[in-house]
Amino acid sequence: MSPALEVLMQAEGASYGKGVMLEPFVHQVGGHSCVLRFGEQTICKPLIPREHQFYKSLPPEMRKFTPQYKGVVSVSFEEDEEGNLCLVAYPLHTEPGDLENKDPSSDCEPKTKMLKWSNKKQAPLLVDNDNYSKERARHSRKEDKLVSYNREDAQQQQAEVLYFSLEKSSMSPQIKHNPWSLKCHQQHLQRMRENAKQRNQYKFILLENLTWRYKVPCVLDLKMGTRQHGDDATEEKKANQIRKCQQSTSASIGVRLCGMQVYQSDSGQLMFMNKYHGRKLTLAGFKEALFQFFHDGRRLRRELLSPVLRRLRDMKAALEACESYRFYSSSLLIIYDGDPPRSRPRPRGGEEGEDEPSDEEDPEVDVRMIDFAHTTCRHYGEDSVVHEGQDSGFIFGLQNLISIISQLEDHSAD
Structure with a gap:
């Protein structure tokens, strides 16, 4: 030990x-x-x-x-x-x-x-x-x-x-x-x-434990990539995974919802969404689910969007530099606190005693890759299939996710 x-x-x-x-x-x-x-x-x-x-x-x-x-x-x-x-x-x-x-x-x-x-x-x-x-x-x-x-x-x-x-x-x-x-x-x-x-x-x-620092963790699990089966998958498993991708947003945008929990402070309720619902979502439904994830029941948590986008762009740059890796069936987690710190007093110009969350604060958010049971790379040595270049399917999903959240950020500013 x-x-x-x-x-x-x-x-x-x-x-x-x-x-x-x-x-x-x-x-x-x-x-x-x-x-x-x-x-x-x-x-x-x-x-x-x-x-x-x-x-x-x-x-x-x-x-x-x-x-x-x-x-x-x-x-x-x-x-x-x-x-x-x-x-x-x-x-x-x-x-x-x-x-x-x-x-x-x-x-x-x-x-x-x-x-x-x-x-x-x-x-x-x-x-x-x-x-x-x-x-x-x-x-x-x-x-x-x-x-x-x-x-x-x-x-x-x-x-x-x-x-x-x-x-x-x-x-x-x-x-x-x-x-x-x-x-x-x-x-x-x-x-x-x-x-x-x-x-x-x-x-x-x-x-x-990526959630330990949050009082009420809001967690979004996204299955990334246009392909989910590993190189060692059986023909039956391969066909099943291809079907799931074709029938979901995985094929069209390289990402689908695999699970979600989000705290809605107006009702004091936690909303759960599972992978079966995620597979049924159209592109419009996927965008709506992302909106729900960043909404606390009272307002869109727009202060979260910029840090998440910054993290996603950094991850995309890192993956583009990873030669030969394929992250088949891996997921992306986005995590933030559904019970944020108390609002700070509004700057001068607001009504006396009126509070609102400050967009200047950099809120605690986290974005990580998880689940690597089907990951492959030429450095592993024993794999029968060796891939060259970047994991274009995962990167394609990241780029589309960045675009969708950017649209959410632009609309929230209107």
């Missing part, structure tokens, strides 16, 4: 012989991989060798456009003291230089013995971080609530655009659940539970 990872484990309450209990990451709005909360500033997801290779060989000019890579842990499916099923992360029993030579699917013995199994069901994970353990135990003891929840969850999965009222605390609204993250989490737990007799240690990679 590297010194940096050892410090990280200790910071999350884990010492030698102990692990870190993983929690649902409630701000996952897209994708299909299970993303878990390791700590306030760190998330983890199942290790995919190609994605792991990407993070370890990342060009320096790309680092500011991707989450920080923090290492690898072993994750076990266990019971806590009350018999509730949970996921626990442990340091790997390996030297840093040995990791590349090991089979990613091989078992890694955790530093504590496995707890015994029981027939208790996994608890629903519709909770905020602070009350995670208490809420999880309470739900697992009440089977009637579990059945009721599962029915409700089935109904939620059928809807593509949902609204949830957030609980207000003394500090800020609290996001207690996200239907998409719950769906991914429960599906992954079920698969791990089914495989537990054959295998119960999995490698996960640790990554920077």
Whole structure:
């Protein structure tokens, strides 16, 4: 275990012989991989060798456009003291230089013995971080609530655009659940539970939690590029991905909506939009969804647009300098705080006591690339297909996204 990872484990309450209990990451709005909360500033997801290779060989000019890579842990499916099923992360029993030579699917013995199994069901994970353990135990003891929840969850999965009222605390609204993250989490737990007799240690990679500094993260997940299938895709997978691109805005503008959560301060609600809705959007519908993402229910957050555009243009320049890379099926995240700092007094000329947000402030926004399970580059060596030049599909999507947000900025100034 590297010194940096050892410090990280200790910071999350884990010492030698102990692990870190993983929690649902409630701000996952897209994708299909299970993303878990390791700590306030760190998330983890199942290790995919190609994605792991990407993070370890990342060009320096790309680092500011991707989450920080923090290492690898072993994750076990266990019971806590009350018999509730949970996921626990442990340091790997390996030297840093040995990791590349090991089979990613091989078992890694955790530093504590496995707890015994029981027939208790996994608890629903519709909770905020602070009350995670208490809420999880309470739900697992009440089977009637579990059945009721599962029915409700089935109904939620059928809807593509949902609204949830957030609980207000003394500090800020609290996001207690996200239907998409719950769906991914429960599906992954079920698969791990089914495989537990054959295998119960999995490698996960640790990554920077891009939402940790925001009180109420508003997150937009955009699938980038005109092509989504990797070079190693089966013919069936290839045909399926081509069909999805042709039937969505991916083919026409190189970008489609994959997921969204945005806080509407006028109603105190959080709006969720999932990938199924995103696939159906026309170009006009996609533009409307972008408008909704930057609108807080009262006004368009126009002060966000310029920093986002600046970041997108910087990313485009960096990608244009990346030779041979193809970021198939990668996504772009745009993140900002739905609960911004209090408005500052209006400059002289306004009515006394009247406040309005200042456009001069540079608001906290973030734009990053994520999901590199199908990324390829000539430096990888073992790939059967080697591409030349730039990833024109991803860059095409970036340019169209820049144009659409620029139009939004121009119209907001009228």
